[in-house]
Amino acid sequence: MSSRIQKIRKSSGEPDEFETQVAQELVNLEVTSTELKGALRDLYITAAKEVDIGLSRKAIILYVPFKLLKAFHKIQQRLVRELEKKFSGRHVLIVAQRTILGKSFSRTTQGAASFRARSRTLTSVQEAILNDLVYPTEIVGKRTRCKVDGKRVLKVLLDAKDQANVESRVDTYAAVYNKLTNKQITFSFKN
Numbered sequence: 001m002s003s004r005i006q007k008i009r010k011s012s013g014e015p016d017e018f019e020t021q022v023a024q025e026l027v028n029l030e031v032t033s034t035e036l037k038g039a040l041r042d043l044y045i046t047a048a049k050e051v052d053i054g055l056s057r058k059a060i061i062l063y064v065p066f067k068l069l070k071a072f073h074k075i076q077q078r079l080v081r082e083l084e085k086k087f088s089g090r091h092v093l094i095v096a097q098r099t100i101l102g103k104s105f106s107r108t109t110q111g112a113a114s115f116r117a118r119s120r121t122l123t124s125v126q127e128a129i130l131n132d133l134v135y136p137t138e139i140v141g142k143r144t145r146c147k148v149d150g151k152r153v154l155k156v157l158l159d160a161k162d163q164a165n166v167e168s169r170v171d172t173y174a175a176v177y178n179k180l181t182n183k184q185i186t187f188s189f190k191n
Helices: 017-032 034-040 066-086 122-134 160-181
Strands: 047-054 057-065 090-097 139-146 152-159 184-190
Touching: 017 034, 017 047, 017 066, 034 066, 047 160, 057 066, 057 160, 066 090, 090 122, 090 160, 122 139, 122 152, 122 160, 152 160, 160 184
Parallel strands: 057 090, 152 184
Antiparallel strands: 047 057, 139 152
């Protein structure tokens, strides 16, 4: 049996009260749920954040290490369902902890292997966050709409086969993506 300290590992600082509460719920799920017990044994989170999404509603974002993201994807639907029962009225989203390197990274570091990987660019990380938010739904298409006043709105088309499951969460996806990336986004379903 693992303790709540082992379920949250922060690189710097101590976990706050909310993160400790989420870690304790993960430990409780590991102990009580037979179907999640084996899968949750080696998994942990790096942070948990509660985000206000308007209309007095909140969402919970769980940050997980990038290396453990595939393991979380295997149990994500069951884990999210159980955590949403525990934290009633709040949607739970799982996002990988990713690093963004600036444009001047290769100029500031010395050595031959000082190139910035494509997966560490701002655009790539923002696209990956979008994929993490809507998982397991597949993104079918994207359009960028430029308005007359200069604002850009990203229109994302989701797979229509998941419309019944995801339609109630679309507003949460848009609000959380806006909080994380400061970009406007709208979702619709491809027929």
